[in-house]
Amino acid sequence: MAAEVAKVDPMHQFTIAPLGGSANWELAGFNIAFTNSALWMAIATVVLIIFVAGGLKRELVPGRWQMSVEFFTGFIDDMLEANVGKAGRKYVPYIFSLFMFILFANILGLMPLGVVGVHPFTFTSHFTVTGVLAIISFAIVLVVGFWKHGLHFFSLFIPSGTPLPMIPIIFPIELISFLVRPFSLGLRLFVAMMAGHVLLEVLSSFVIDGTNAGAGFAALVGIPSFILMVGICALEILVAGIQAYVFALLTSLYINDAENLH
Amino acid sequence: MPQIAQLAETYSSQVFWLLVFFGIVFVFVGRGMVPKVMDTVAQRDQQIASDLAAATAARAKADEEEEAWRVRENENRAAAQAIVAEAKADAAASNEKTLSAAQERLDAKLAQAEQDIAAARTSALAEVETVAAEAAQDIVQRLAGVSVTAATAKSAVKKAMIHG
Numbered sequence: 106m107a108a109e110v111a112k113v114d115p116m117h118q119f120t121i122a123p124l125g126g127s128a129n130w131e132l133a134g135f136n137i138a139f140t141n142s143a144l145w146m147a148i149a150t151v152v153l154i155i156f157v158a159g160g161l162k163r164e165l166v167p168g169r170w171q172m173s174v175e176f177f178t179g180f181i182d183d184m185l186e187a188n189v190g191k192a193g194r195k196y197v198p199y200i201f202s203l204f205m206f207i208l209f210a211n212i213l214g215l216m217p218l219g220v221v222g223v224h225p226f227t228f229t230s231h232f233t234v235t236g237v238l239a240i241i242s243f244a245i246v247l248v249v250g251f252w253k254h255g256l257h258f259f260s261l262f263i264p265s266g267t268p269l270p271m272i273p274i275i276f277p278i279e280l281i282s283f284l285v286r287p288f289s290l291g292l293r294l295f296v297a298m299m300a301g302h303v304l305l306e307v308l309s310s311f312v313i314d315g316t317n318a319g320a321g322f323a324a325l326v327g328i329p330s331f332i333l334m335v336g337i338c339a340l341e342i343l344v345a346g347i348q349a350y351v352f353a354l355l356t357s358l359y360i361n362d363a364e365n366l367h
Numbered sequence: 368m369p370q371i372a373q374l375a376e377t378y379s380s381q382v383f384w385l386l387v388f389f390g391i392v393f394v395f396v397g398r399g400m401v402p403k404v405m406d407t408v409a410q411r412d413q414q415i416a417s418d419l420a421a422a423t424a425a426r427a428k429a430d431e432e433e434e435a436w437r438v439r440e441n442e443n444r445a446a447a448q449a450i451v452a453e454a455k456a457d458a459a460a461s462n463e464k465t466l467s468a469a470q471e472r473l474d475a476k477l478a479q480a481e482q483d484i485a486a487a488r489t490s491a492l493a494e495v496e497t498v499a500a501e502a503a504q505d506i507v508q509r510l511a512g513v514s515v516t517a518a519t520a521k522s523a524v525k526k527a528m529i530h531g
Contacts, residue, residue, distance in 0.1 A: 119369040121377045135379035142377075143384035150388045157400045163407045165414065171407075178404045197405065198397030206392050231370050233381040238389070299370070 113310035115303045119230055142234070145226045149209040157205075177205065184354060189361045196360055199245065203238065204353035211298060211345030215338070229348075230298040232291055239291035242356040246286075250363035261366050290355055297348045301341040308334040499524045 123138035130137050160167075160174020167175060181201045185193030207229055214227025228234045250258040262279035263272055308330045315326035500520040508514050515523075 116368055121369060121373050121381070123380075130380075132383065135383065136376065137383040138377075138380045139384070140377065140380055142381060143388070146384055146388040150392050153392055154395055154400075157396045157404070160404055161400055163403065165411055167407075167411075174404055175408050178401055179408060182405060198401050199393065201401050202389065202393040202397035205396070206389055228381075228385075231381060233370070233374065233378050234385050237382050237385050241389075295370075 113306060113313060115306035115310065118224070118226070118302060118306060119299065121231075141224075141226045142228045142231065145210070145213065145228050149206060149213055149228075152213065153205050153209050156209075177201070181353065185357050185360075188354070188357045189364050192364050193357065193360070196245075196357065200353050200357055203242070203356060204349050207238070207294065207352055208346060208349035211349060212342065214298070214302070215341055215345060227298055227302060229294055230302055232295040235291040235295040236287070237291075238294075238352070239287040242290060242352075242359065243287040245356075246359045246363045249360065253364065254366060258363070258366070261362055286355075286359060290352065294348050294352055297344055301337070301344055304337060305334060305341065308337065496521065496524055496528065499528070 121140045121142050123140050124144060125139065127139040128136075130139065157174055159170040162168070162171050164171060178197070178201060181204060182194065182197055185196055185200060189196065210227065210229045214225050214229065216225050218225050250261070254260075262276050262283065264275065264279070267275050311330035312327045312334065315330065316323045318326075500517060500523075503524055504515055504517060504520040507520070
């Protein structure tokens with residue numbers, strides 16, 4: 106492919122670029138350039154604050170906005186109560202922040218803002234970001250577990266009723282499955298978001314290249330790809346919600362392990 | 368794949384800005400606003416529960432009052448029926464008295480009348496006897512030329528009247 110041909114690079118959308126000459130900002134020797142990724146984190150934060158602040162009217166009879174904010178808090182509250190029990194309520198602020206931050210990041214990244222020349226950046230498609238969130242969740246699980254149960258927390262790795270000779274085998278398996286949790290947590294979100302965006306980009310390249318190749322290709326490749334793309338867009342919106350939910354749900358399940366052991 | 372290709376140069380800024388913005392979200396939204404929102408929801412639930420409880424209590428009270436009213440009403444009705452029954456009994460008694468008094472008066476009148484009639488008949492009979500005796504005396508004198516005394520004639524008339 107020559108450079109003059111219009112070419113869609115499905116990976117280009119994940120490129121991080123420093124904004125406004127901040128490339129050399131440093132803090133304690135580390136680069137902290139304000140990148141497009143950081144910009145979209147800021148946008149997600151602002152939109153989320155505006156959304157939740159709109160639900161703070163504290164009216165006895167809620168309006169639509171207040172209703173929707175209360176739906177989300179109630180949703181997280183119910184999830185924690187179902188998975189962790191009464192002790193789960195104190196994690197509502199964290200799980201709510203996590204869920205809403207990921208949800209807003211995913212959905213903002215899907216916004217068709219490219220039409221008006223703004224290119225959304227989905228920072229949840231970077232495993233640096235999802236990994237940090239997973240590590241925060243995992244750290245909370247560890248801190249709560251050892252805080253509440255001390256060294257007894259290690260009994261989490263021996264399912265109750267395990268015969269004594271099996272313990273040396275079961276313990277490492279359980280320990281490894283426990284230690285893999287932050288990776289699976291972070292990778293799941295990163296992979297789901299990246300795969301969806303790559304798929305959309307590849308399909309769009311089919312549409313563009315097919316249409317450029319002539320009417321026959323446009324009818325054979327371009328139009329079916331476009332229809333498929335519309336369907337996948339709807340699916341991606343669903344995935345954006347589901348992945349945020351899965352992240353929050355798994356975090357609350359892990360917290361349940363730490364709170365209640367088995 | 369920029370996620371790996373750019374990892375070395377961008378990881379620190381990614382981590383830093385993520386911690387900054389997620390920290391802002393956690394502090395302002397998670398800790399600041401969410402408890403207030405949940406508080407509002409809890410307040411509303413409480414309000415609804417207390418309103419429902421008040422409504423239930425009010426209904427129970429209304430039922431109670433209706434029951435009391437019904438009891439009172441039944442008592443009143445029983446009392447009214449008792450009064451009616453008493454009035455009826457009184458009226459019947461006074462009627463009977465009046466009737467019996469009237470009956471007595473009538474009986475007395477009847478007895479008086481019968482007595483009068485009997486007296487009248489006796490006197491009439493006596494008169495008839497006298498008249499018959501005189502007639503007999505007269506007839507005897509005219510037919511037989513015998514003059515009988517009044518007493519004889521009288522006893523003869525009496526005899527004849529008894530024998531019919």
